[in-house]
Amino acid sequence: MSASSSTDLNLTLKIWRQPSAAAAGQFKTYELRGVSPDVSFLEMLDQLNEQLIAKGEEPVAFDHDCREGICGTCGVMINGQAHGPDNETTTCQLHMRRFQNGDLIVIEPWRANAFPVVRDLVVNRSAFDRIIQAGGYVSVNTGGAPDGNAIPVPRHQQEAAMDAAACIGCGACVASCKNASAMLFVSAKVSQMANLPQGLAERSQRVLGMVAQMDKEGFGGCSVTEECEAACPAGIKLTNIALMNREYMRAALTATE
Amino acid sequence: MSTVAISEKELDGRCPTGPIAERWDRRKRELKLVNPANKRKYTVIVVGTGLAGGSAAASLAELGYKVLSFCLQDTPRRAHSIAAQGGINAAKNYQNDGDSVWRLFYDTVKGGDYRSRESNVYRLAEASRNIIDQCVAQGVPFAREYGGSLANRSFGGAQVSRTFYCRGQTGQQLLLGAYQAMMRQVAAGGVKCFARKEMVDLVVIDGNARGIITRDLVTGKFESFAADAVLLCTGGYGNAYYLSTMAKTCNVTAAWRAHKRGALFANPCYTQIHPTCIPVSGDHQSKLTLMSESLRNDGRVWVPKKQHDHRRPGEIPEEERDYYLERRYPSYGNLAPRDISSRAAKERCDAGFGVGQSGMSVYLDFAAAIQRDGEATIRAKYGNLFHMYERITAENPYQDPMRIYPAVHYTMGGLWVDYHLQSNVPGLYVLGEANFSDHGANRLGASALMQGLADGYFVVPYTVGDHFATSKQEKVTTDHPEFRGALEASQQRVKTLLGVNGRRSVDQFHRALGKIMWDHVGMARNEAGLKEAVQQIRQLRDDFWKDVKVVGSGEAFNQNLEHAGRVADFMEFSELLATDALYRDESCGGHFREEHQTEEGECQRNDDDFCHVAAWEFKGVGAAPVLHKEPLEFEEVPLATRSYK
Missing domain, CATH: 1.10.1060.10 (Alpha-helical ferredoxin)
Known part of the structure; x- marks a missing residue:
């Protein structure tokens, strides 16, 4: 499905960029075209990052790992909502069919003093x-536990x-x-x-x-x-x-x- | 068969002899001990914080060793063990259905298509019982019956119910149990935890593993850590295929670096393709998602009897459906083992019976179970899995059957270890999925969690002590020239990666490698295809070092650079995987060579020539590796053709 189809989305992304914990951050705006509604939110960011790399720009850093909603690694604020608009859904499980063509999506890291920013959307x-x-x-130390049914x-x-x-x-x-x-x-x-x-x-x-x-x-x-x-x-x-x-x-x- | 250089000397797995049920007890009596006051003088590096690494770190610290624990994730609670859904096997026989240690042992040896080590497997089956007790004591909330006793479900390749589970997230709960045990030791001072530090090299001094080099993923700084033993608990290499059910950061780097420092890599061609995954849907897909094997307790797998039947599933009447697993394997039915179920799905789809837009999927249908037990019961058992399926596909599996297709899921091969889980490099231990030892050519469902925890809680705490007590090594520090040399080489490698400044992204290379692997080294393999794969991998590797584009700096948080380092190692490792698949001129378990099949399309083993572990010695990138053989003997479970009919 690399050829763009009529259902594909064109989006404006406003993303928090911050090179390191010590540096000041700011929002940067990106236009992303041809996003399939079947991809996940993180796959949409992958697509953006491939474009940035092709231009020699640094990709957006974001934490992720299992991409099945269980490891707890991913998570960003999406238009002010943690993990975006769907109930009981992690960022990696949110799919782009939830968005409309032409949408503006604001993406920020978790904001809390106890979670300092590492880079861009990644926090500690x-x-x-x-x-x-x-x-x-x-x-309880390993060994010597009673039978499970006890x-x-x-x-x-x-x-x-x-x-x-x-x-x-x-x-x-x-x-x-x-x-x-x-x-x-x-x-x-x-x-x-x-x-x-x-x-x-x-x-x-x-x-x-x-x-x-x-x-x-x-x-x-x-x-x-x-x-x-x-x-x-x-x-x-x-x-x-x-x-x-x-x-x-x-x-x-x-x-x- | 291609010609390979074979070492004259057979590998010795150091397995005990005598009656199988007494072997581990006897070995434990023989192992030398380190007295409690001396344990604190020994430092153990544990790389990886999945079930194997977390359980080993906690248990070793409880004994009094100084443990340094490393993971590349942001915290030790994230490793991909967490994604294991269905459950963990244990020979408790709580169901009174005829289970025993021997039966779990037998099922595992047979399930592995007679390519595992009997002594290891028996020990695993014995330890399985202790694991459940240990995890219950930790507060792991296993499913219970109304009376408060532990509940079980069934998994593939077994005719008893021995799988313990926590809804659809057993791996998560077991991992958190191990993580919490480890956090308790962090608080007690026994474990020092280093998150977001990736092991990039192993340091070997006078033939012994004495430390590691890491790259701090936040600052880019390289550091050296010295120890008396190094434990690799770094998982499997399925991401060589790009699309797999593994987490995105799963990689072969730690194992491959150890291999390049002398550790033998065993049976890399044994990869598990899991039958029940959500099918590939487009080019942008970054990973595949498993639908737990536990679903096959209630779901029935079928395709239409007519080729290219485009009717909706509900419009296809019962008599026009082919429940091909029930048809071909009546005694195990939908719970046939993974390798067999995967090939059966591929066979139907290749023959034109597949469903979905691409024709590359089959149905997993819950209609009968919903009718029998009611939707509420099915929801209680599998609700989170159904929810996940719906989020990904936008289809409702309560109304229409799920569509599934096989995907790369687990790797049975890994670094060669002896019965003590020690590699051929003294002081280097390998645990969990990263080693090769217990699953043979095919792993049964709900056995990965069992092995990771058995290795970490109940095997390595004994065997590492024996190494310390018997080897009497001098202490080393990170000032040793081997540390300095390895650190500089690692720094240089990053500079080289950043200096290529080509045109193609790391991800493009990774996808290209994955396609070669899936097309030629996937569910069905043959000589011509494997030879082609080796050539293509070499070409791609050359292109990678000439044309990869890695942006950003080496002295900062740089995920693009991290990925580049891992893909570079996959480029080297994949050639070994294909070489091993080419060498193993037989079909066994997950390794299916099209040249060797029965008339019914089942695996045809060649026990005369291949009843051994193939452990490979590194001789240089692109140079032919040397093969070391460890013969496998089957005394308790005589070699037989595996049948699930």
Whole structure:
């Protein structure tokens, strides 16, 4: 389908360009013609980059990897929406049939103090790793675990844990929040573990440790605007934040460790 | 057959002997230990943070070793293990359906078409049970029955239900389990984590692997890291085909660099073409997407009985449909192994029975399952996969059957390792998909996760210690001339890539390579085509170094340059893959040589001449590699023609 067809889109792209973390950034505008509606958003950017390379210009840097919506690497603001207009859809799974011929598309990186820009649309999300290091695990060494069926987990609890565990760590929740809060991300892990018997031994230090690290990284607080839930490509629910608040309160008032 | 230089000396896999069920226990008794206080004196480099790398890094740090972990992604939670959908096998026999360690072992040896090592496979089947226990203890939310016990589903090539799963995202949950275990060790100080650093060379000193050279992908800076052992957990090489189900950054660079430093590359021609992927739809496509094999639990594969039948699927009555897997393989039906199901799809499409605009796809139909169990049940089992299918194709699989076609998915070949997972270069260990050892010529579904975690949690923590205890190496630092030489060579390579300043983009070269590989080294191979492929790859490689255009600087975040380095390695590696396919003058598993098939189109092995591992030694770019053979012996599962009829 290299020959352009009548359904192909001609687009104006306004893209954030920033050579490095230290350099100042600015929007640059590009015209891109002949985009098939069947390609993904990232394939549209690939197409732009091939054109830039042909002209000897530097391509637009953007993070991506699996391109099937699970690795959590990709993610940009598309016309002000994290991952673009589709519900529960990562940038890599968004397809250009969602756009109209002649559209102007504004593309920006995640914006948050805790996610400094690396280059163009690429940001540094290592703050999430440090939050997990502060307690997002069960302290069990390899070897010596009891038989899997020795720890029965009622199905509804396992389902609730799995709903929360589905978080892909992309950072859309932070990017879409006016406070740049990471509460949805943190609460998803707290909630997964709080729903499982394996997680209960450390439930207090986990929530206290993760929340303290979250604050230290410079993420903002939650003012319940629910943007995070709307932007989340993995369907993580706001109720996890309520659960985390309860866990935090319980730990703060009763923890003896 | 082409003539190849063959080493006189047979490779020794260091497998234990004696009754197979006792071999691993016996070897563990023989392995030397490092006392707890001494472990902290040893540094281990782990390259890659998928299931193998993450589990190894966490487990080694728990033991007390100093671990340096590297990944090229922005965080260790992204590696492509995360995309594994369907599940992980384990011989738990929770279903009381006759499963056992021996049966999983048998299924895996047979599934691999008798080209794997029996000792390794048996150990893998044993470890499978511990993996489930370990992951449950970590809080991996495996699917449960209402009573709270673990649930199972079925996968291809097995007649028991032994696959554990977390909806359609088992790989994600297992990887996060390993990642969290590793993050716990980062907090405890046992693991130092280096994200966005790509290994670009292996440093070998006095014959031992002693470190790596990395390029920082943010700053472009080259750095040296010294250690007492290096573990490569760097995945497979399927992106040599350009279009595959692999993530875009999956590459062969780390393995290939190790190969160029002396590590043997085994069975590179064993590539897995997965039968159920979303078909290719246009020139702009950058990758292919898998639809989990678990779908074949409920989906039925069919094509019209009439050639070039352009009616909509719903308009084709039952009696005019050919459920060709059920027809050809009645005992396994839609759960025939991957290699067999893929070839069967290709056969139907090549014969003109394919569906869709291109005629290069077949139906995977859920109508019967939806009618039997209701749409809600099917949605609960596969909702995320159906959603993904709809997003990509804009077709609703609840109403119309999915259209699928085979695509490159996994690579069984990899760096040669012995029973300890050590390559022929002492101190260099290779884990997970990056090694060659356990799947033979075809991997069964839900076994990749099993192998990655077995290697990392339960094998290498024992065997690395033995290396330290027995080899007694002097400490080295990065001031050693071998480090300096390797670092300078890596810097020079980047300069060369940036200096070509040609006319064709890296992506154009990568696509061109992929086309050669798919056309001649894909699902069906023959002598003439493979010889043609070798010539075309050489030509393309020459063109690449004369005409590639890489923009930007080497001292900055430059994805174009990263890609160029990886494609340059694929250009060299692909020639070895085609050479191996040419050498292996038989059909086995995923390696199908058209010259060797039965009347029914099944693989015809040649056990007299090819019942061995083909491990290749690097002799220079474009120079003929030297073949080292490791004979394979089948004592427990006698060689037989594989049948799923």
